Amino acid sequence: MSNLPRHVAVIMDGNGRWAQKRGLPRTAGHKAGAETFRTIATYCKDLGIDYLTAYAFSTENWKRPPAEVDAIMGLLDQYLHESIETMARDNIRLRFLGDVSVLSPKLRALIEETDELTRHITGFQANICLNYGGRDEIVRAARRFARECAAGERSPEDMTEALFPDYLWSAGLPDPELLIRPGGEMRVSNFLLWQCAYSEIYVTDTLWPDFGRDELDKALAWYQTRDRRFGGLSTK
Numbered sequence: 001m002s003n004l005p006r007h008v009a010v011i012m013d014g015n016g017r018w019a020q021k022r023g024l025p026r027t028a029g030h031k032a033g034a035e036t037f038r039t040i041a042t043y044c045k046d047l048g049i050d051y052l053t054a055y056a057f058s059t060e061n062w063k064r065p066p067a068e069v070d071a072i073m074g075l076l077d078q079y080l081h082e083s084i085e086t087m088a089r090d091n092i093r094l095r096f097l098g099d100v101s102v103l104s105p106k107l108r109a110l111i112e113e114t115d116e117l118t119r120h121i122t123g124f125q126a127n128i129c130l131n132y133g134g135r136d137e138i139v140r141a142a143r144r145f146a147r148e149c150a151a152g153e154r155s156p157e158d159m160t161e162a163l164f165p166d167y168l169w170s171a172g173l174p175d176p177e178l179l180i181r182p183g184g185e186m187r188v189s190n191f192l193l194w195q196c197a198y199s200e201i202y203v204t205d206t207l208w209p210d211f212g213r214d215e216l217d218k219a220l221a222w223y224q225t226r227d228r229r230f231g232g233l234s235t236k
């Protein structure tokens with residue numbers, strides 16, 4: 001496949017509806033969604049895509065009933081336990097974007113361990129956005145820069161569009177060329193607000209647990225038909 005995006009972002013939405021349609025508890029949908037993430041991450045790596053960034057838990061998802069939040073955190077714990085070795089073996093670097101400092105000490109330790117174990121991997125990187133919010137990310141960046149200015153380490157004029165991304169959770173990542181939203185909602189739900197300025201947005205009614213390799217193929221084929229003008233004129 002030519003003209004592949006280097007970086008694909010995905011809003012892993014539709015887990016709850018997937019479960020409800022089957023008469024299962026919403027948690028079953030989250031469990032199935034974690035499996036889909038595994039499949040899609042491996043497939044992205046096999047295709048030669050460099051980065052996959054997946055929205056797993058937003059800063060707004062704390063509004064859900066505590067039982068669902070607990071179940072999601074429990075599944076994450078289980079997922080990381082299962083993946084910690086397979087990721088290193090399969091050459092997948094796992095990185096976490098978002099404020100994980102509020103998660104349980106057990107989860108934080110697992111995140112730290114996964115990060116350590118896979119940090120040296122350079123081939124493919126999967127980013128999991130946890131307690132992530134695009135606005136939160138931007139506010140934190142502004143705060144950190146302001147602090148550096150106050151400390152005399154930076155001056156306000158230093159700030160540019162090129163420097164700002166260094167202050168984001170996603171520092172070092174290229175912007176995603178393609179943003180995929182399964183579950184049919186036509187909104188970005190506070191995901192990668194800075195980074196998606198020029199991303200192509202692919203929305204499908206397919207629910208995330210049903211999003212398989214063929215669905216990614218479809219999204220990539222659609223991406224390849226896009227005329228990316230970036231405000232200029234068509235070169236086609």
Ligand code: IPE
Pocket residue numbers: 012013014015016017018056057058061072183
């Ligand atoms: C996405 O699936 C997973 C999280 C937000 C944690 P949802 O749980 O939002 O699934 P729907 O949208 O209710 O179907």
Ligand code: IPE
Pocket residue numbers: 011012013014055056057058061185187189
């Ligand atoms: C977006 O899905 C967040 C994640 C998939 C982690 P939501 O289900 O939370 O988004 P809304 O509520 O439909 O905007």
Ligand code: MG
Pocket residue numbers: 013014015183
């Ligand atoms: Mg949802």
